[in-house]
Every structure is written in structure tokens, then in C-alpha cells.
Amino acid sequence: MKKFTYLLLAVLFASFLAACGGASSNTTSSGTYKVAVVMPSAINDLAFSQSMYDALMKIQAERGADKFEVAVSDGVFVVEDAAAAIRDYASKGYNLIIAHGSQYGASLKEIAPDFPNTTFAWGTAGDTFGLPNVFAYEALSQEGGYVNGVMAAALSTSGTIGVVGPIEVGDAKLYVDGFKAGAMAQNPAIQINVNYIGSFSDVALASEAAQTHAAAGADVMTGSAQMVVGAIGVAEQQGILWFGTQSDQSSLAPKIVVASQVYDWTVVINDILDLMSKGTLGGKVYAVSLANQGLLIKFNPDYSLPAEVKTLAENTIKGIQDGSIKVEVGQ
């Protein structure tokens, strides 16, 4: 029993030390940023969360870790836990707090007014709630979806394409709708089977859905959100081509991933930092697109894409960039 008393004392002492440590000053000299990000899935999910993490790491590499400090809370899919984390980071004096998930908006709306000197950013969303210290960002993922769809229809020999989606909302829906539009534009007779599995995280269910698509004769597949790793596994086993989105998914299955639409949030974050240095703490809505280089189509170097399909893809990208191709989805 005595041992436990000592242990308890030790733990209490440790907590006392931590409490003292927490009271350090949070003033920052100009050009130095303390950034915290709260994300719903893991930083290495090869999808939504990773796209933001990669962007932050890229900026940190450019600016230096002493000028751009990054704290991460990943895997926070419970909204109230995220709210606690956001509030905690704000009270610890972080300059920029990124709530990387559309589910965090309602929490931000309540927290941001309590910290008028802190900048908050959230997405994917298009609403700053009229607050002067909130930025919002979204992805016009239908654009890359359209490009992927054009390539998919051009590469499919069976004439059947399978799509594994999470829930029919948000940037996943935009991507899938754009993909359908692109594929139909390339080949109006193409058969596109879309299956929304009702989950962003159920990897096993995603692979089940992929099996079903394969059985239905699909020779090209795509999908959105972090559970697609299950579908990519099935595609790799069966030699089905895969188109990725959100992050570069080539490393998952180098043989079958043709290309990925990558969300590159660096343009957004850099502009936010720029505005912050000029004293603007929020109020702007960003939309990353092919035109502003916030969306990039990354071709898998290990997959030998026929030259005419690559040209087709590049022309499509150009067309969307200069507005000659209109992706009429989500308007």
C-alpha cells in the first residue's frame, strides 16, 4: 500500500511541475508563427488529413521550424474533443489554429469570438460566420475529379468504372460528381457504378465495395476519403486501375495508381500568413482549384500512361484553368 502512496505522490508532483511549465509567456515576435492543427484522421492517412499535414511541413521546411512551429492533434473525430483542443491551443497562445474538418465549424463559431487576437481557419467549408478572425477554405475537387474521369473513361476497356465514396456530401460528393461528368464527357456510353458506403473510416467496407465493383466488371476505380486504402488494396490484387484524390496515393500501389488529385493547401496557408502579418486575422474564403495551383494532378511516375491519354489530361487541365471547359457541378 505504501508503494502506491509514493507513486501517487510522484504523479502529483509531476502534475505540479507541468502546471508551472504551462505558464510560460506566449508573446511572439513578428514573422514567427505558432500554428496548431486539429484533424479528424491520422496525419498519414494518405487522404484528407495528410494533405494539410504535408502542406504545413512544406511551409515549415521553407520558413524554418523556429519561425513556424506546428502542433498537431490528429485522429480527433469527436467534435467536442476537437472543441476542447481548439480552445486549449487558443488559450496557450497559438497564433493560427486550423480546424481541418467541416464538422468543426459549429465549435469554431462559438470559440473564435472569445479569442479576438487569434486567427482561426477551417475547412472544407465556405463560411466564415461573418467573424473577423475566421478564414474558411474549400476545395473545388470536382475539377480534378473531372480530369480523373476523362482519363478513366479513356483507359477503360470494359466500359465499366467503379466509384467508392464515403457519405454523399462535401468535397467527396463534389469529386465524385466531377468524376462522373468527366467520364461521361469522354465517353457518353460509359457505365459508372457509384457506391457511397456511409463511412469515412470503414476500411473493410471500402474493400467490400471494391470487390462488388470488380465483380460488376469495373477495370478502373476511384474513391474519396481516408477509407479508400481498403479499395486500393482490392484494386491492386485484381489489377484494376485506380485514381486517387486528396493526397498522392501512388505509394500505396505503384503498379495501378494512374494519377491523384492532390490538395495543396500551401497557397491558402501562405496567403493567410501574409494577411496575418498585415493585421488581417480573417474574413476571407478560399477555394483551391486547378487554376490557382491549390489543386494539382500528380501522375504516378511508375505507371506508364499512354502519351495520348496524358495529353488529353493535360489539355483538360488547361481547359478547366482557362475556363473553356466548365465543370458544372456543385454550382
Add this chain to the structure above:
Amino acid sequence: MRNYVNSLIDGLFPLFATLAALAVGAVMLLLLGANPLVGFGALLQGAFGSPNAWADTAVKATPLLLVGLGICIAFRSGVINIGGEGQMIMGALASISLGLSFPSAPGIIIVPLALILGFVAGAIWGGIPGFLKARFNVNEILSTIMMNVIAVQFMNMLLRGVLIDQNQLGAAKIPQTARLSTAFDLPRLVPTRLHLGILLAVLLAFLVYYFLWRTTVGYKIRAVGLNRFASRYAGIKVEQYMVLSLLLSGAFSGLAGAVQVYGVTHFMITDGTAAGFTGSAGFNGIVAALFGQLHPLGTIPASFLFGALLVGANQMQRATQVPAALITALNGLVVVFVVSSEIYRQQRVRRRAIAEMKKQEALASQTKG
């Protein structure tokens, strides 16, 4: 005296198990290059370091306690309810539907009605597996789990459909409801997130204690759990009481869902999983109840301890910047250790009982001889 010490040790068993789990967690922290003292310091500070931290712990404990109370009833009658997640969701959906339908009604009418509605919805969702078990002898472990899946998909359907917030800017529509009128917020007790739900939960814990140990129905529920066949022989309608206990168990989970909506989130959003809304309280409530040795009053401190762990672990992740997966692993370790210690505790109780019996026998034979 010896008995007293023994039962005290039994009562503290889950606590020892938690400490053991944290010790294993310390090794994991070391391997990840984080200082365990800093980590656990942050854990304690996050859970108890400030009035706000205390409030967060209590807020986290509330659904655990409510679900746990239902679990006490179910497990005491010998049925296992793993459907807390689905029952919470159904309770939440029923209660939020009412609030969203009558946004300008007075809160004094809507809030109690919504909580009752949540209670009833949970009761129905828990009662169905109960009925299936009583009528067709369907295994309630399987049926309650399957009812969870149905509830999740039902939630996804409603949040994408009739309940979706129509006033959203931007191209991407988020599957979430509008915020409930602020008039319906459960009253805050102090200027923190602490809401009336926690008082309600503690009050209900005493009520459940009274129900299980001081009423005939409660007595019969426990009798069925102790020995189904003897109970039947004694004239207790066993099936009826199993249905009732699952129904009540579901009702408390449903209430937990309703309290979560009116006290904490004030709106609903789905990421496609049950845990996205419940935070796994439907499962963690089982652990809290086991922690409290399936006693309603024991479940109160157990829920607080577990709530503190959950809140503190998030703080620990922020302080040490270890991957979030470690936090999940740490909570899992606590569950495994606590549940295993419960088995060990039961063995101890049995061994003591047998030793006692042998002593009595020896005494009896002595007096005979």
C-alpha cells in the same frame, strides 16, 4: 475486520488495474521518445488542473454514467447490452427532432419533453432485442450490436435528408442539423461547460440503486440474473424481466444521447460512424459500469475516473505530441486491464467463499464429532 479489508481491496482493484495500464503506457511513451512524467502530468492537469478541466471531466463522465446505469440493470439481470451506441443515437435523434420542429416553443416545455422522448426512443431500441430474446431466444449480444449498425445508418439518412441544415454557405453541404435554439440549452451550473445533465445523472444513479435494491421489481431483476432457473421455479416471469431490463438499459442510453445533444453539442453531425457522435460512450459506459462493479453508486466515481482519463489523454497528446493512436491504445489498455482485474476479483471472491464454506463444514463436523 479482515472481510472489510478484503472488500476494500476488491473495490480498489479497478484503480490498481488503471495504474498498471498507465505503467505499460509509460513504457510506450518512452519508446516514442516522450517523457512519461510530462505526459502523465499533462493528463492529470488536463483532467483536474483547473475548474474548466474539472468541468470537462464531469461533462465527459455524464454519458458514461447514464449508459453505465443502464448497463448495471441489464448485467444484473444476466443480459448483456452492447447496443448503447445505437440507443444513444436513437435517443439523440428523437430528442433533437422535437427541438428542431418547435424552435420557438418555450424551453421549459421542450427540454423535459425532449429528454423523455430520448428516454423512450432508447427504450424502444433496447426493447426490440429484449423482445427478440424473450420471444425467439435471439442472442442479445448479436442483436444489440446489429441494432447499432441500423441506428448509425438511420442517423446518416436523417442528417443527409430531412434534418440537414438548409442554411449552409459553400458548395459542400455538411451532413449536420441546424443548431437548436439557445433557449433549449440545458442550464449551465457554473460558467464552464458543466451542465445540468450531470446532476440528473447522479440523481438517477441513486434512483437506480433504490430501484434495484429496494423495490420488488428490482429484486426480481437481480434474482433473474443470479439464477434464471431458480427464479422461474419461484414463479418469476423470467422473460418479462429480461425484456424489462434491456428496455430500461436502452432507455438510459437514449437519455444519455438526448442529454449529450441538449447539454453539450446542441446540434448533430455525422462522419458516418457511431463514435463520431457518441465518442464511444455506449461502449465506454460498459467499462465504467464494470469499473463500478455493476453497482449504480460505484458507477458514479468510476465514470468520473474514466471521464478524467479520456479528457486527460487528449491533453497529454497535445502536450507530448505523440500520435493520437497512442491515446487510443492507452484507453484500450485501461479497458483490458480493468476487465481482466474484474475476472481476477471474482476468482478471489469465489475462493474466499469456498474457504469460508470449508471452515463452516469443519466447524460442523467438529461439533458433530
